Amino acid sequence: MSTELTDTNSAAIAAELLTARRKAGSPAMGMVLTLIVDTDEEGSEEALGAARAASTEHPARVLGVIRGRATGTSRVDAEINIGHHAPGESILIRLTGEVTRHAESVVLPLLLPDSPVVIWWPRRAPDDPAADPLGALAQRRITDCASVPRGRQAALEQQCAVFSKGNTDLAWTRLTGWRALLAASLDEYDTKVTAAEITAERVSPSAELLRGWLTDRLRVPMQRKVSRGPGITSVQLGTRAGDITIARPDGRLAMLSSPEQPDRPVALKRRPVAELLAEELRRLDNDDIYEDTVQRLCKLDALVAKGQRP
Amino acid sequence: MNNPLRDPQDRRLPRIAGPCGLVIFGVTGDLARKKLMPAVYDLANRGLLPPGFALVGFARRDWANQDFAKIVHDAVAEHARTPFREEVWRQLSEGFRFVPGDFADDVAFDRLRQTIEDLDKERGTGGNHAFYLSIPPRFFPDVVGQLKEHSLAAHDDSWRRVVVEKPFGSDLQTARELNTVVSEVFPAESVFRIDHYLGKETVQNILAMRFANALFEPIWNTHYVDHVQITMAEDIGIGGRAGYYDAIGAARDVIQNHLLQLMALIAMEEPISFDARSLRIEKQKVLEGVRLPRRLDLHTARGQYAEGWSGGVKVPGYTAEEDIPADSRTETFAAIKLEIGSARWAGVPFYLRAGKRLGRRVTEVAVVFKRAPHLPFNETVTEALGENALVIRVQPDEGVTVRFGSKVPGTAMEIRDVSMDFAYGGSFVESSPEAYERLILDVLLGDPPLFPQHEEVELSWQILDPIIEHWAKKGSPEPYPSGTWGPASADAMLARDGRAWRRP
Numbered sequence: 001m002s003t004e005l006t007d008t009n010s011a012a013i014a015a016e017l018l019t020a021r022r023k024a025g026s027p028a029m030g031m032v033l034t035l036i037v038d039t040d041e042e043g044s045e046e047a048l049g050a051a052r053a054a055s056t057e058h059p060a061r062v063l064g065v066i067r068g069r070a071t072g073t074s075r076v077d078a079e080i081n082i083g084h085h086a087p088g089e090s091i092l093i094r095l096t097g098e099v100t101r102h103a104e105s106v107v108l109p110l111l112l113p114d115s116p117v118v119i120w121w122p123r124r125a126p127d128d129p130a131a132d133p134l135g136a137l138a139q140r141r142i143t144d145c146a147s148v149p150r151g152r153q154a155a156l157e158q159q160c161a162v163f164s165k166g167n168t169d170l171a172w173t174r175l176t177g178w179r180a181l182l183a184a185s186l187d188e189y190d191t192k193v194t195a196a197e198i199t200a201e202r203v204s205p206s207a208e209l210l211r212g213w214l215t216d217r218l219r220v221p222m223q224r225k226v227s228r229g230p231g232i233t234s235v236q237l238g239t240r241a242g243d244i245t246i247a248r249p250d251g252r253l254a255m256l257s258s259p260e261q262p263d264r265p266v267a268l269k270r271r272p273v274a275e276l277l278a279e280e281l282r283r284l285d286n287d288d289i290y291e292d293t294v295q296r297l298c299k300l301d302a303l304v305a306k307g308q309r310p
Numbered sequence: 311m312n313n314p315l316r317d318p319q320d321r322r323l324p325r326i327a328g329p330c331g332l333v334i335f336g337v338t339g340d341l342a343r344k345k346l347m348p349a350v351y352d353l354a355n356r357g358l359l360p361p362g363f364a365l366v367g368f369a370r371r372d373w374a375n376q377d378f379a380k381i382v383h384d385a386v387a388e389h390a391r392t393p394f395r396e397e398v399w400r401q402l403s404e405g406f407r408f409v410p411g412d413f414a415d416d417v418a419f420d421r422l423r424q425t426i427e428d429l430d431k432e433r434g435t436g437g438n439h440a441f442y443l444s445i446p447p448r449f450f451p452d453v454v455g456q457l458k459e460h461s462l463a464a465h466d467d468s469w470r471r472v473v474v475e476k477p478f479g480s481d482l483q484t485a486r487e488l489n490t491v492v493s494e495v496f497p498a499e500s501v502f503r504i505d506h507y508l509g510k511e512t513v514q515n516i517l518a519m520r521f522a523n524a525l526f527e528p529i530w531n532t533h534y535v536d537h538v539q540i541t542m543a544e545d546i547g548i549g550g551r552a553g554y555y556d557a558i559g560a561a562r563d564v565i566q567n568h569l570l571q572l573m574a575l576i577a578m579e580e581p582i583s584f585d586a587r588s589l590r591i592e593k594q595k596v597l598e599g600v601r602l603p604r605r606l607d608l609h610t611a612r613g614q615y616a617e618g619w620s621g622g623v624k625v626p627g628y629t630a631e632e633d634i635p636a637d638s639r640t641e642t643f644a645a646i647k648l649e650i651g652s653a654r655w656a657g658v659p660f661y662l663r664a665g666k667r668l669g670r671r672v673t674e675v676a677v678v679f680k681r682a683p684h685l686p687f688n689e690t691v692t693e694a695l696g697e698n699a700l701v702i703r704v705q706p707d708e709g710v711t712v713r714f715g716s717k718v719p720g721t722a723m724e725i726r727d728v729s730m731d732f733a734y735g736g737s738f739v740e741s742s743p744e745a746y747e748r749l750i751l752d753v754l755l756g757d758p759p760l761f762p763q764h765e766e767v768e769l770s771w772q773i774l775d776p777i778i779e780h781w782a783k784k785g786s787p788e789p790y791p792s793g794t795w796g797p798a799s800a801d802a803m804l805a806r807d808g809r810a811w812r813r814p
Binding site: 030173176177179180181182183184185186187188193214217218252253256258261262264265266267268269279283287288289 | 313314315316317319320321322323324326328329354355357360361362395396397398400401404431432433434436731732733
C-alpha cells in the first residue's frame with residue numbers, strides 16, 4: 001500500500017502509518033529497528049530498494065530522507081509504503097527549504113520506541129558522522145567509502161580520522177568473506193606469519209582496511225600491489241611453512257593455495273549492497289575489531305606522512 | 311599457537327569447519343536428497359564449509375562420480391534454501407565422489423577407504439571424515455562393522471565421526487543393542503545422534519527465552535503454571551513410509567525423541583553453561599524425574615485415523631493405505647500425561663500428543679498458567695476469560711504467542727482473551743537456516759550440545775516402554791476421522807483432569 005502526503009509533518013506521517021497498519025489488520029508488526037537512509041534524489045530508489053531487501057532479514061522502519069534545495073519555503077513531503085512483499089515499513093521523506101537544516105526534527109518523532117536506530121549514507125557521508133544531527137540519533141552509523149562519487153581514498157582517510165564508537169563502513173563489511181577465509185586457512189598452520197601482500201585495484205578502501213587489519217593482527221611488513229581489479233584480487237601470507245595465497249581474479253571464484261596442500265577453489269563472491277547491509281544490521285554494538293583496524297590505519301598513515309617507513 | 315587472525319570479539323567471522331569430508335550412506339534416500347544435499351550446498355553458499363570439502367556418496371547403484379554429481383545438482387536445484395550460484399557449485403562439485411557397493415561388500419569398503427585417502431591428497435581433507443548413516447537401523451551393524459574392519463573408524467591425528475538418525479531403537483532393549491554396536495567402534499564423543507528438532511531455531515530459542523529474560527523464569531514453576539501441552543500435529547498421512555511407520559507408530563516415531571526433548575528443554579533447570587555436558591546433565595535430570603500416571607488407561611490415549619475429509623480432500627483411513635495390513639493396530643495418534651518429580655514441577659501435568667491426519671500441521675508448546683487467585687470482577691464479566699498462556703510455536707509459523715485477558719471496548723466491563731504475537735520470521739530472518747544445516751555444521755565442527763546422548767535416549771525409552779506395553783494389551787486404537795483433532799478418548803483424558811486441549 002502506498003500513500004503520498006504533501007506539505008505535511010511528522011505527526012501526520014505517524015498517524016498515517018498507524019492507519020495503514022490498522023487497515024492491514026495487524027497493528028503489531030514486530031519491527032526490530034529503525035533504519036534512516038540519508039540519500040539524494042538520484043540514488044534514493046536504489047538505496048531504499050537495498051534497505052527494503054535487508055528488511056526481510058531485519059524488519060525495520062526504513063526512513064529515507066532526501067534533502068532538496070535549502071532555499072524557499074520550508075516543506076515536508078512523504079511517501080509511505082507498507083507491505084509490498086517486504087515486512088516493515090518504508091517512508092520516503094523529501095525536505096525543501098529551511099527544514100533541510102533541521103532534518104532530525106522530522107525524523108525524531110518517527111523513530112520506533114525503545115529499539116535501535118541505524119543510519120546509512122549510501123553515497124557521500126558527513127565529514128563526522130557521529131557529530132551529524134541525523135547521525136547523532138543513531139547508535140550505529142554506516143558509511144560507504146567505496147561508493148562516494150569522487151575521492152574514495154580521501155573519504156576513507158577522513159572516516160578513519162573521525163572514528164567514533166558505532167561507526168562502520170561497508171568497505172569493511174565487504175571484507176568479511178576474505179577475512180573469514182584467511183583466518184580459516186591460517187587455522188591449519190601452527191606457524192608464524194612473516195610477511196603479507198595484498199593485490200587490489202589502485203584505489204580500494206577495502207584493500208586499505210584489509211591492510212590495517214592484517215598489520216594490526218600480524219605485525220608484519222605489508223606489501224601493497226596494484227592490479228586491474230575487480231576489488232581485491234589476491235592476498236598472500238608468507239609463513240615459515242610456505243606461502244598461503246588466495247587469488248580471486250574474477251570477483252567470484254577464488255583459488256586457495258597453501259603449503260603441502262592441493263589448490264582448492266572457493267566461492268568468494270562480491271556481495272550486493274543489500275546483503276552487506278543485512279550483515280551490518282545483525283550486530284548493533286560497536287565493532288571493536290573495526291575500531292582497532294581504523295586506528296591502526298591512522299597510525300600507519302601518520303608514519304607515512306612523516307616520511308618514515310611503517 | 312593461537313591464530314592471530316582470530317579474536318573472540320570478531321563476531322563477523324563465521325565458524326568455518328576445518329578441512330573435512332562427509333560420507334553419506336543411503337545417498338539415494340529421500341532424506342539425503344531433500345535435506346542433506348541441500349543443506350551441504352546451503353552451508354557452502356553461506357561460506358561455512360572448508361575449501362576442499364568432500365562429499366562421498368555410497369549406495370548400491372552403478373553410478374560414476376558424474377552421475378552422483380548430477381543427482382546432487384538436481385537435489386540442490388529443487389530443495390536448497392539459498393539461490394543456486396555457479397561458483398559455489400564449482401567449489402563443491404570438485405569434491406564429489408561416488409562409491410558403488412553393498413554394505414556387505416568388502417571390495418566396496420576397500421574402495422571407500424581408497425577414495426578417502428585420495429581425497430586427503432587431492433582435496434586436502436586431512437583425514438577428517440564424518441560418516442552419515444542415512445539408512446535403516448538394521449544395517450547399522452554391517453556398516454559400522456565394515457568401517458572398523460577397513461580401518462575407517464579411526465585415524466591418526468584426525469577425527470572420524472558417525473552420524474545416526476532416529477529411530478534410536480524401538481524400545482529400551484533395541485536402543486541398548488544399537489548403542490552397543492555403534493559404541494564398540496566409535497567413542498561416545500564421536501557419535502552424533504540427529505534429532506533434527508533440536509537444530510530448529512525456535513527450539514534453541516526456548517533456551518534464550520527462558521534464561522535470557524527476567525520476565526518468564528520467576529513464573530516458570532508449579533506456583534503459576536497449571537499445566538503444559540506439547541503438540542506435534544501433522545495433516546498428512548503416512549505417505550510412502552508404510553513399511554517404516556506400521557512397525558513404529560506415533561509414540562515411538564515422535565514422542566520418544568522430539569516431544570520428550572522439547573519437554574526436557576521446557577522443564578529443565580538453568581544449566582551452568584551452554585556446553586554439551588551441562589545441558590545434558592539438566593535434560594537428563596528432567597527425564598529421570600518423569601513419573602508415569604498410575605492408571606495408564608485413564609491418562610493416555612491412542613487413535614488411528616479413519617477415512618475422512620482433510621482440508622477439503624477426501625482421504626483414506628490408515629488401514630486402507632497402501633501396504634498397511636487391514637488389521638493393523640499401529641497408532642497414528644498418541645497422547646500421554648506425564649509428571650515431573652521436582653520441587654519446580656510438583657503437581658504440574660505435561661500433556662504430550664502427536665498424530666497424523668489431524669486438523670493442521672503444527673508443532674507447539676503451550677505453557678498454561680493458573681487463573682488469577684482473586685478476580686475483583688463479578689462472574690459475568692470474566693465469563694469469556696480463559697487462562698493465560700504462553701505458546702511457543704515451533705513450526706510452521708515460528709514464534710511466540712502470549713494470551714491474556716483484556717477489556718472489551720465499550721461501556722460495560724467485560725474481559726476477554728487476546729493474543730499478543732511475536733513472529734520469528736517477522737522479527738528476524740525471512741528464511742532461517744534449516745535444522746540440518748546447523749546440525750551438519752555442528753558435526754563437522756565437533757560441537758555436540760544439540761545432539762542427544764545415549765543416556766537420554768535410554769531414559770526416553772524407559773518412559774515410553776510401559777505405555778506401549780500397556781497399549782499392546784488393549785486391542786485396537788480408537789479410530790478418529792481424518793482431519794479432526796484425534797479420538798474422543800484424548801478429550802476425555804483431559805476432561806478427567808478438568809482441562810481441555812487447546813486448538814492449536
